[in-house]
Amino acid sequence: MEILKTYKLYIGGQFPRTESGRTYPVLAADGSHVANACLASRKDVRNAVQAARKAQAAWAGRSAFNRSQIAYRMAEMLEDRKTLFVNELQSMGASLSAAQSEVQQAIDRCVYYAGWADKYQALISSVNPVSSPHFNFSTPEAMGVVGVVACQQTALLGLISQILPVIIGGNTVVVLANTNQPLCAITFAEVLATSDVPGGVVNILTGEVGEMLPTLAGHMDVNALSLAPLPSALSIAAQEAAVDNLKRCKLYTTDLSATTAQGLHYISDFQEIKTTWHPIEQIAGGAGGY
C-alpha cells in the first residue's frame, strides 16, 4: 500500500499543522482528490511573521558569500528532487515536457540568484562626492520581513522567482502559496529545510489568500509586500492595509514564471538605501576626499 504524503505548513524551520486544524482538498487537473493541504489561519500568519522577524537580523548578518552558498545548495537539493516536482506539476495538469522545463528553470533561477548574493551591493551602492570634507557612501540594506503573495497561475517557478531575490538580499519572507496548487510550495519547503537555509528565513503558508492576506498586509511588523498579479479587490485591500506602517508594496504585473522574470531589480525592489557620512580630517594642508 502506498504511503501518502501529509502536506503541512512551514514556519520557523518546522512543519506544523495549521493551529486551526483545518484542511482543504487539493484537486488534480481532472478533478480527482490528490491530497489535503492545511487551510492556514490568521494566527498562523502571525506566527509566521514572528518567526520571520526572529530570523531576519541573523540572516542579514550572514556574509553575502554564505547566502550565495546556501542558495546554490538549494539548487542542488532541487535537482535531487526533480522527479518529485515534475510529478507534482503533472498531477496539476502540466505536460511532462512543460513540467520538466519549469523545474529546470526553477533550478537555474536558484543558481542565478546564488550568483547575485555578493554582487548586487557593488552595483547599487555608491560613493558620493559631496562638497564638504566627508566620506559619504550609500549602500543597500534589507527591508526586513517581506510578505509574499505567490503567483496564483504557476506552482513552482513563479514562487521561486519571487522568493529568491528577496531572501538573497537579506530579507526574510512569509509566503502565501498558490491556493489551488500548493503542493510544490510545500515540497519546496522540504528543499529549504535541507539546504542550510536557517529556520524562519522562508515561511510558507497554504490556504485561502483572501483569508490570510489582510492579516499579513496589516501586520505592523511586516516591512514590505511582494504581490503577484491578484484579483483587483484583493490587491487594493492589501495595499490599503499596508498604509498603516507604510509597507513598501511591489506589484508585479507581468508573469513571474516568464524566462525574463529575473534580474537585479527584483533584488533592489526590496532594498533600502542607507547613506553614511563621516568627516575627513584635513592633514598637512591637503584636501583629502573620496
Next chain:
Amino acid sequence: MSNPTWNLEPSLESAAQVQIKPQYELFIDGKWQAPASGTYFATVNPADESHLAKIAWANATDIDLAVSAARSAYENVWSKLSGAARGKYLFRIARLMQEKAKELAIMETLDGGKPIRESRDIDIPLACNHFFYYAGWADKLQEAFAGQQFEALGVAGQITPWNFPLLMLAWKVAPALACGNTVVLKPAETTSLTALKFAEICQEAGLPAGVVNIVTGYGDTGAALVAHSDVDKIAFTGSTAVGKQIQKACIGTPKKVTLELGGKSANILLEDAPIDQAVEGIINSIFFNQGHVCCAGSRLFVQESIAEQVVAKLKFRLQSIYVGNPLDKNTDIGAINSKKQLETIEKYLAIGLAEGAEMYQPDCTLPSQGFYCKPTLFTDVAQSARIAQEEIFGPVLTIQTFRTMEEVVQKANNSPYGLAAGVWTANGARIFGLSSQLHAGVVWANTYNKFDPASPFGGYKESGFGREGGRHGLSAYLKFKN
C-alpha cells in the same frame, strides 16, 4: 557654570533688498493667472507677524489647468528635447538662482523665519547646487541604469513643506526635469514666496511654458493635485499623517509615489567621543532651523558614564544661543514658522512636564512680536514618553541614557520612524558597527545635518520611501519596464 551676558550689536540684513509684490497669482503654462475662485490668502512674516503679500489660493479647476499645461508641455515640447537640451535649461536655471541668491535668501528668511545665516549659507546654495547636479544627469540616464529599460513618467505632482521651501523645491523639480518630466508644484501655504520667485526664474531662463507650474494654496489644493487623474507621479515631503493619506489616495491608480516624511532621529553619544565637538554637533542636530527639520536629532542618547557632564555642557552652551530676529546675522534660532506650529511645540512642552520629565530652558528674552520658542532640553525622559516617541518639529531635545551598545541600538530603533541617526565616538569600528545596526536612511557619524545634492536622502519605515539626491534620486522620476 554661567555665561557672561551676551550683548551683541545687531547685524541686520536689509529687507529692502527684495521686492515682494503685494499680490501673487498662479504660475500656469508660463503665465501668471488669477485663481478660478478669486480667493487669496495672506502670508505673514513669522518674525513680527507683519503682512507680506496676498497669495492666490488654487482649487481643483486651477489644478486641472496646471496639469493640462504640464501634460501638453510634456507631450509637445519637453519629451521631444534631448537630455542634453534639458540639462542646459537646468544649468541655466542654476546660474540664475546663484545670481539671485541674496534676494532668495532674504525672501526665505522673511517668509519662513529661518536665520539669515542658514538661508544664505545652506538653503539657497544647496538649492542652486541641486540644479547644477541634476543638470548633468539629464543626458546620462542610460549610464545611470545600465541594462534597464525606462522612460520618463510624464506629469509629476509635487508638494513641498515649509521648513526648507526653496531647497525642497530644488530636490523635487531638478531631478523631475532632468528625467524628462514636467511638474506641477504646490508649495506650503506659509512659505510660497521663493517658489513664486523660482517661477520668475523659469520665465527668465526661457524654460518652455508649462514645464514648471506653481500652484499655491492649502491642503485642499494639494489634495486636488493628488486626486488628479492625469498626474503620473506624486512626490511629497511633509508629515507622516498626510503622507499616509496620499499613499492611500493613490492606491489603484498608476501614480508612482515617493514620500519623505517625519522622523524622531536618535543621536547617540558614546563615552569615548570628543565631548566638546559632540556637544556642538548635538546643538546643530536639534536647533538647526528651529528644529523644523524632519531628520533633526531630537532623541539624544548619552552613555551613562558621561551623562552628567554632557547635560551640564549642553545647558551651558544653551545660554549663548541667540534667539531673535531671523534677519540678524547673529541669530542662531529664528522664528517658529507659524502660530500653529508654535502652539504644537508648546503643547508638547506641557506634555513633557506632565509626563514627569525635567525641562531646561536658558534665560533669554524673546522678541515681543512674532512666534518664538526657547531652545529646550528634557531630561529624565522615559522611552515610552510621548515627547520621546512623537515628532515635535521644534527646538526640543529629549535626553536619555544607556549603558551598552545592545541597549542603545534597541532604544534607537524602537520608533515607527527611520529617517536619520547620529553616532559620536572616536572608535572607528564601532561607528560602522552601530551605523549598520541603526534602521535609518541617513547616518551621520561624528557630524549631523549635512546635506549635499550628490548624497541620497530618505527614510526607512514610517519616514517614507524613495530617495532624493544622488544617482538613487533619479529612480523616483523614471518608469522602469519590468
